[in-house]
Amino acid sequence: MKGIILAGGTGSRLWPMTISVSKQLLPVYDKPLIYYPLSTLMLAGVKDILIITAPEDEKKFRTLLGDGSQLGISISYTIQVKPEGIAQAFLLGEEFIGNESVALILGDNLFHGAGLTGLLQEGLGQFGARIFLHEVSNPGDYGVLNVDRDGNPTSIEEKPTNPISNLAVTGLYFFDYHVSDYAKLIKPGKRGELEITDLLQIYLEKKSLLSSRLPRGTTWLDTGTPASLHDASSYVRIIEERTDQKIACVEEISARNGWIQPEKLFDIASKYGKSKYGNYLTRVAKEIEDLAE
Secondary structure, three states, X not given: OEEEEEEOOOOHHHOOOOOOOOHHHOEEOOEEOOHHHHHHHHHOOOOEEEEEEOHHHXXXXXXXXXXXXXXXXXXXXXXXXXXXXXXXXXXXXXXXXXXXXXXXXXXXXXXXXXXXXXXXXXXXXXXXXXXXXXXXXXXXXXEXXXXXXXXXXXXXXXXXXXXXXXXXXXXEEEXXXXXXXXXXXXXXXXXXOOOHHHHHHHHHHOOOEEEEEOOOOOEEEEOOOHHHHHHHHHHHHHHHHXXXXXXXXXXXXXXXXXXXXXXXXXXXXXXXXXXXXHHHHXXXXXHHHHHHO
16 A cells, blocks of 8 residues: 655645645644654555655755655655645655555554554555544534444535434545556536545445544644644653653654664664654664664
């Protein structure tokens, strides 16, 4: 399975913070926001990743992440000249996807919690589409999935006025290789965008839409507003300080997955100098070395 991070757009809900910098490059506590969706794909075992970004931000992302080789993965880039909806990602990424299945994650989404990795890996490479659901108190702000008594999807509504379910569709989706062809079939909606809900509707009508509820205790945050961005930073700080373990540390994920060796992790850590992040990577590299002995 391949992976796409949709990191374009204007970030207008965060203005003036995002007038001169991509939303996905803003800090969430101790690391750039894009580390969080990137880490989710890596935890699922995805190593071939496309980042879709605005023209003015591509160079900044390349400076931060390069081609991914330092993490034992492959990162490529494509430009979104004009944001025209989430489903546009599958038109921009058609050549990248090819004949493989693909995971799409929104660049401002943060997922964290026990059991998440296993759930993601279970859904890899399946036929059809899979969405990940989270119960919310304000379903009218999201796309909402309605299910029957057996838990099978029956309909999807985008920001319903009177939602009959509190199961929000999160910003993480798995699709088979048909997705680019199906994306060509949908038309812009009321907002003038290619809606992901319309794409999911095609899979629903073909009875090939699956859904998974995120495990109880899993955190899902959309960091698209100043308040939610602040909440995400506070959440990460509290968890990291209490557990002495980092969330979305992409170098650690690569090392623990065996994609890079401890020697490489020591080298990366040295480039961060005496920062807490660098010290943490050094500790992780020593732990992995000790386990290998």
